Amino acid sequence: MIETYFPNVDWAKMWEATVETLYMTSVSTIFTFIIGLALGILLFLTGPGHIWANKLINLLTGSIVNIFRSIPFIILIILLIPFTKFLIGTIRGPEAAMPALIIGAAPFYARMVLIALQEIDKGVLEAARSMGAKTSTIIFKVLLPESMPALISGITVTAIALVGYTAMAGIIGAGGLGTLAFLDGFQRSREDVTLVSTILILIVVFILQFAGDFAVKKLDKR
Amino acid sequence: MIQLANVNKRFGTSSTAITAVDGVNLTIEEGKIYGIIGYSGAGKSTLIRLLNGLEQPTDGSVEVNGRKISSIGGKELRQARQKISMIFQHFNLLWSRTVKENITFPLEIAGVKKAERERKAAELIELVGLAGRENAYPSQLSGGQKQRVGIARALANDPEVLLCDEATSALDPETTDAILDLLTSINERLGLTIVLITHEMHVIRKICHEVAVMEAGRVVETGDVLQLFQSPKEQITKRFVSQVTEPEDAKKVMSLMRQDYPDGTLVKLAFVGERTEQPVLASLIREYPVDVSILQGNISQTRGGAYGTMILQITGEPEATANAIQYLHEQGVQTEVFEK
Numbered sequence: 303m304i305e306t307y308f309p310n311v312d313w314a315k316m317w318e319a320t321v322e323t324l325y326m327t328s329v330s331t332i333f334t335f336i337i338g339l340a341l342g343i344l345l346f347l348t349g350p351g352h353i354w355a356n357k358l359i360n361l362l363t364g365s366i367v368n369i370f371r372s373i374p375f376i377i378l379i380i381l382l383i384p385f386t387k388f389l390i391g392t393i394r395g396p397e398a399a400m401p402a403l404i405i406g407a408a409p410f411y412a413r414m415v416l417i418a419l420q421e422i423d424k425g426v427l428e429a430a431r432s433m434g435a436k437t438s439t440i441i442f443k444v445l446l447p448e449s450m451p452a453l454i455s456g457i458t459v460t461a462i463a464l465v466g467y468t469a470m471a472g473i474i475g476a477g478g479l480g481t482l483a484f485l486d487g488f489q490r491s492r493e494d495v496t497l498v499s500t501i502l503i504l505i506v507v508f509i510l511q512f513a514g515d516f517a518v519k520k521l522d523k524r
Numbered sequence: 525m526i527q528l529a530n531v532n533k534r535f536g537t538s539s540t541a542i543t544a545v546d547g548v549n550l551t552i553e554e555g556k557i558y559g560i561i562g563y564s565g566a567g568k569s570t571l572i573r574l575l576n577g578l579e580q581p582t583d584g585s586v587e588v589n590g591r592k593i594s595s596i597g598g599k600e601l602r603q604a605r606q607k608i609s610m611i612f613q614h615f616n617l618l619w620s621r622t623v624k625e626n627i628t629f630p631l632e633i634a635g636v637k638k639a640e641r642e643r644k645a646a647e648l649i650e651l652v653g654l655a656g657r658e659n660a661y662p663s664q665l666s667g668g669q670k671q672r673v674g675i676a677r678a679l680a681n682d683p684e685v686l687l688c689d690e691a692t693s694a695l696d697p698e699t700t701d702a703i704l705d706l707l708t709s710i711n712e713r714l715g716l717t718i719v720l721i722t723h724e725m726h727v728i729r730k731i732c733h734e735v736a737v738m739e740a741g742r743v744v745e746t747g748d749v750l751q752l753f754q755s756p757k758e759q760i761t762k763r764f765v766s767q768v769t770e771p772e773d774a775k776k777v778m779s780l781m782r783q784d785y786p787d788g789t790l791v792k793l794a795f796v797g798e799r800t801e802q803p804v805l806a807s808l809i810r811e812y813p814v815d816v817s818i819l820q821g822n823i824s825q826t827r828g829g830a831y832g833t834m835i836l837q838i839t840g841e842p843e844a845t846a847n848a849i850q851y852l853h854e855q856g857v858q859t860e861v862f863e864k
Contacts, residue, residue, distance in 0.1 A: 423614075423616065425612055425614050425616035426616050426617070426618055428578060428612075428616065429610070429612060429616035429617075430629075430633075431578060431605075432576055432578060432605060432609065432610040432687075433605060433606065433609065433629065433630040433633050433677075433681075434601075434602035434603060434604075434605035434606045434630075434633055434634070435602070435633045436599075436602060436633075439632075439633055443629070443632070444618065447618070447620040447621070448618060448619065448620055450620065521620075523619055523620060523661040523663060524619045524663050
């Protein structure tokens with residue numbers, strides 16, 4: 303029956319593409335989380351009135367974040383081709399998509415981290431300082447746990463955006479469901495391939511959203 | 525002992541600087557409950573933060589139990605802070621931690637082993653009366669319970685000094701009294717020095733031994749609490765004292781009485797300590813040919829003894845009235861005659 307409705311779909315290929323998409327999304331999400339968190343914390347702590355208050359570093363970090371956040375992703379991929387080639391050795395395949403995915407998403411997430419940290423009650427930070435906490439304790443035992451729900455919902459949004467980015471990267475040959483939908487589906491006028499790829503991307507997005515919402519609900523004790 | 529010498533704190537650049545603390549000298553003895561009272565913006569929040577180095581003075585020196593808070597930093601300051609703990613108006617608990625985990629937080633900072641942390645937390649939970657709530661999250665507690673967690677957390681590292689930043693201002697009157705009782709018993713049992721800032725004279729009256737009054741960054745009056753109630757010198761101190769001794773309507777009652785009995789003399793009496801227990805009024809009426817009616821009376825209990833005020837209307841011959849007032853003076857009762 304499936305054959306009649308989706309005559310052109312090669313299910314093995316479809317599965318392979320799904321795995322590639324999941325691979326690109328998960329690895330880039332992990333790196334985005336780490337880099338974005340580090341950048342966000344740096345932005346927060348160097349901000350006025352905070353422990354590392356430093357106008358220059360704050361301005362510099364803020365500018366870098368803003369610039370990379372503003373470049374349209376499809377242009378960023380192209381701009382990063384030499385860098386990718388140097389780092390990965392090729393510009394094709396899932397690995398080659400990752401530098402652009404991470405560089406595109408990390409600044410975006412860093413902003414969300416900054417907003418999450420700014421929402422922490424200032425009094426709690428003061429209390430930690432009054433107890434004699436050092437900076438690393440403040441970061442790992444106050445800043446991160448107290449903003450965790452916002453950090454998780456932020457990374458959920460970012461991961462979903464990354465699924466979209468992987469599809470875009472697919473157009474220039476990164477592999478995954480994006481490549482499949484574009485090259486096998488759109489360019490060869492096989493609507494059923496495009497449709498199934500789209501449905502699979504939607505399923506991935508829904509699962510991410512559900513998992514993120516669930517984690518936030520579990521973590522938030524406010 | 526806590527000593528502040530010529531302490532100034534200015535915020536901002538020189539042209540637009542705000543002086544939050546202005547030339548403050550203060551000595552707080554060990555084991556005392558010391559109150560600092562002032563309206564908002566008087567600089568008391570800044571002053572209390574100078575005591576644990578959350579703010580550093582622009583000039584002057586701050587010394588707490590032999591450690592010069594105003595000139596240490598880094599690790600030395602962090603270690604000093606473990607012995608100068610603080611509780612806050614809005615409790616400042618970590619919502620992500622349970623009651624027990626909040627209380628063990630300062631112990632984690634101090635590097636105490638897990639078994640010892642657990643033992644200490646259990647003991648403190650018992651002390652502040654939160655047994656059975658150790659695994660609750662702050663959001664599941666009432667304001668009074670949250671402040672109890674704050675107090676337990678502040679006591680975790682066996683501090684020498686406890687700083688209270690408007691600790692009862694967000695609580696209702698009954699909860700305020702319960703928290704004040706807890707602070708008093710901690711002061712007596714553990715012998716730690718408590719420095720508190722407040723805008724409520726009620727708090728000062730109930731638990732403090734000594735008090736400093738702040739206005740516009742300066743300490744304008746200091747002394748024993750009972751002394752201050754008895755003879756406030758500054759205008760602002762009088763206003764604070766009247767917060768607990770004179771209900772708002774006393775003045776209204778007086779003007780009404782004056783309309784009814786325009787020939788009377790209105791006198792405000794202040795009784796202090798033992799005086800409150802002696803029958804001064806009874807002998808006054810017996811010995812002088814005057815009529816006395818009580819318009820308003822009030823007795824406040826301070827840590828140093830009772831303090832009472834009473835407003836009387838004395839009617840009679842001018843000479844007899846003058847003699848009667850003279851008699852009150854001789855009995856050591858402070859009198860204040862309201863002009864007609």
